[in-house]
Amino acid sequence: METIGTQRPGGRTERTRRAALDATLELLGERGYAELTVEAVAERSGVHKTTLYRRWESAEGLVAAALLMGTEQEWAAPDTGSLEGDLREVNRELVHFFTEPGLRELPIASISAAFLSTRAADALEEFYVDRHARSAPIVERAVARGEVPAGTDAVEVVRVACGPVFYRLFVSREGVTPRDADVAAAAAAAAAKAGVFVTATDG
Secondary structure (H helix, E strand, O other): OOOOOOOOOOOOHOOOOHHHHHHHHHHHHHHOOHHHHHHHHHHHHHHOOEEEEHOOOEEEHHHHHHHHHHHHHHOOOOOOOHHHHHHHHHHHHHHHHOOOOOOOHHHHHHHHHHOOHHHHHHHHHHHHHHHHHHHHHHHHHHHHHHHOOOOOOOHHHHHHHHHHHHHHOOOOOOOOOHHHHHHHHHHHHHHHHHHHHHHHHOO
């Protein structure tokens, strides 16, 4: 899931914001959080460093704001016609963005930043809260089709589907393939169909 948002309409203030935050994301992917500075963002973006300090206070503030741009991105959950198919597409998208050279640098640096900065961690959490909300229709449609029981926790289904992908990427560091993503999606779908994630029932 990408962390760069789509541009919102606005005047000079919005153009300045976009220039600064886009530059922040570029530098985050290139250098990592520890090497990112306000001065470097000013040089890359063309926005004077006094403006950056006044609005975002620090490199940490810039990174947090930049990560939140992901909530502006136009993204909708896949709709393949089955729960497993939808979860498979979500997982394959993760694999693509976290392993493809030229794409993987930024999302990996974003995760790393969250371990070094409380503000970055809060921003990343907000990003995933937004993604979980947008992913909920995957399970809602599955309930409507009768694939899974009513009361199935949509967020938990998505977490369990994606968890093995992140485990391979950031814990075991063994790498992840589309096949691994498909297996994790199938396991989560099977568990959901068995009622593992039911937290409430109607009535």
